[in-house]
Amino acid sequence: MLVSLFNDVVDSVVRGFPDLLGRMLSSGARFLKRFETRGPFIHFGQPFFPGLALRRIDIQGHDMFLKSTTVRRTAIEELFRLLPAMAMGVTTVVAADQAGVVTSQSQGLHGYIGFSHDRPPAGSGYSAGMGFYAAVWPLIDQPLADFQIGLPSSWVTPDNSDNKDQPLAPEGTLARTWKERGPTWGSVFQTLEGGLGYWAGNHFRYGPPKFSLNATPQCYDYEVGSPGWSFFYDNEALPDHRLGIAQLSNRLLIPPDALPFQGNPNGEFLGYTWMALPFTDPTTGDPPTGDQSWTCFLSAANYKGPMAYYIPETWSKIGKLFNYPFIYGRGLDARPGDMGGGAMEINTVPRFDSQDAKGTRYSKIPKLQVPVDADGRAILVQDVTYYSKAALYDAFKAWRDGGPACSGRFDEKATWKPKLTTRTTRFDQGGKVMTGVERSFDTKIFEGNVWGLQWVTNDLSPKGLFPQYYQHVGDERVAVPAKDVPAETQLHQQEFKLATPGVPYTSPTLGAWAKPGPKRGPFTVKLVDGSVVTYSWYRFVDQPSFQQYAWSEEKKAKLQAFVEKLHANWPIDRDYMAPPTHGKRASLDPALLVTPPAGLELGYVPIVTRQARP
Secondary structure (H helix, E strand, O other): OHHHHHHHHHHHHHOOOHHHHHHHOHHHHHHHOOOOOOOOEEEOOOOOEOOEOOOEEEEOOEEEEOOOOEEEHHHHHHHHHOHHHHHHHHHHHHHHHHOOOOEEEOOOOEEEEEEEEOOOOOOOOOOOEEEEEEEEOOOOOOOEOOOEEEOOEEOEEEOOOOOOOOOOOOOOOOHHHOHHHOOOOHHHOOEEOOEEEEOOOOOOOOOOOEEEOOEEOOOOOOOEOOOOOOOOOOOEOOOHHHOOEEEOOOOEOOOOOOEOEOOOOOOEEEEEEEEEEOOOOOEOOOOOEOOOEEEEEEEOOOOEEEEEEEOOHHHHHHHHHOOOHHHOOOOOOOOOEEOOEEEEEEEEOOEEEEEOOOOOEEEEOOOOEOOOOOOOEEEEEEEEEEEOHHHOHHHHHHHHOOOOOOOOOOOHHHEEOOOEEEOOOOEEEOOEEEEOHHHOEEEEEEOOOEEEEEEOOOOOOOOOEOOOEEEEEOOEEEEEOHHHOOHHHOOOOOOOOEOOOOOOEEOOOOHHHOOOOOOEEEEEEEOOOOOEEEEEEEEHHHOHHHOOOOOOHHHHHHHHHHHHHHHHHOOOOOOOOOOOOOOOEOOEOHHHEOOOOOOOOOOEEEEEEEEEOO
16 A cells, blocks of 8 residues: 555656645645745656665565656655655555454453452361352353353362472473462462353353363363363363263263253352362372362252262372372362352453544453342352361261261351452453443442442443443553444444354263263253253263272272262252352253163262264
8 A cells, every 4th residue: 555655646746746645645735735846857866865865665575666757856855854744644544444444353351350258267177168159140142152251160279388389280280381380389280160151162152151160180281170071172081091070960960061051040049069078088009199079069949969079089190190299198189178269260252343534443342241230239159158077078977987877968067158358350451451440340248248249320331231342542441431432443233253063072982981881871861052962871980980090899889889878868959058148049951950760770870971962
């Protein structure tokens, strides 16, 4: 464009028609009328920039030989004195040309909307369990591609606060390359994560969020999100030696694409608690392994109770694998758990960029919605609770060792409820600070130790809606009302790309999945997200996750017998967590709930082997 424009400028001067240039560069037109045709001639081979002799001009790799042999000196000198005014005209032309040219971008929104809380009293032992109720709602009104935001969730790490300087992440692990996490790498050594959310790796989006387990047992080298698969990263099942979750429930399917919900929940709550339970005894072998099986309990309207647990060896084997004895006994199999708070993690959000006729740039992000009450309050998390071993561990262990059956209910006398705190969130867009969002809403701790968001009257967005539009002002992205975004940007009518179904999740027909193999199946069921789940019934200790370990027959028999007792005594309609203080519980997709076949009612579990669209 600049090459063509310069040629036109030269031609207009040479031909004596400066008004042509004036029409092209409107902001410089009034100056160009001063061009006259009197004065001495000058050859183009002579200097016409002060102190610079040229025979040709190179612009963006194009040689432009000045074609005419003579022009009047005064015209040429005047032309180059007027270059600043002409540049203003070029800018105007370019801005007008680019107005309404919409580009699709990533990194539309990033940040953590979170809460923290007091630490448990020193020496109190409130580290054997932690959980809360989180709101379930459709953050977006249609399933979007390349979108990932977690609803309120938490992270649990092993408490290694006694270690001040020794690395927990061995050399050779992914997290060890994150130097900013040193010197101990304690925050990325091992984690229990997961929770409610939308993830970019989901294969089958359907509107509302889903609930998923997740853990990083080896410094983020890999993640374990279901009894067979990683956290949406792979279509194929994890290698046998990286399987880590034991399916415990004989009534609930755990598909690799996470658990969907019934209907369209709009602020109902799902409770979940991580509880460290002793399904097996500690061992002193290589590696030594503790007895903590971190078990996930759910509290939904149509399902209550434990769903699965992480096998203790999942955490302990890293020390042997990397020949690093220092971390023996420092994993989640043996150490107390530390939660520390929770957050909505805003990770992957698309955006559109465009500009108006003046060159001012704007961005648009998807509509993000939160259910609010008449006072503009969104209740997101309630009943945050920590548990000591007296809440369940002790009674559970006594039952496993031959004592009386325990109900599984968490003993309220062995709980501690911390005081929650929060602070204003800072957001960014592509690394640029976003300002003005706080004019729309802020985080808040409401009466009753409840965490959420408070909307205020503002001109940016209605209550319950995150501001969608941002003006680019230097290094900031300033929230602006939709009405202030010029129509010529074409942003208002832009629609974000919808998600399409992904490829199937598959598992092998050999190795741990085939030997000893299932007792009955396969069976299929269609979920509300449109996918079809294939599953088979395995004896509990024969499920794929256990086959990597050379356990004695005695150990397997003891565990199998105890799980059969658990299936007989723990129904799915009993409260294990206390009910939520406020509101109602959300319902899981009823298709996830299955009934064991005749003869397999106790001690058998449904293992998902495939998930795909029909």
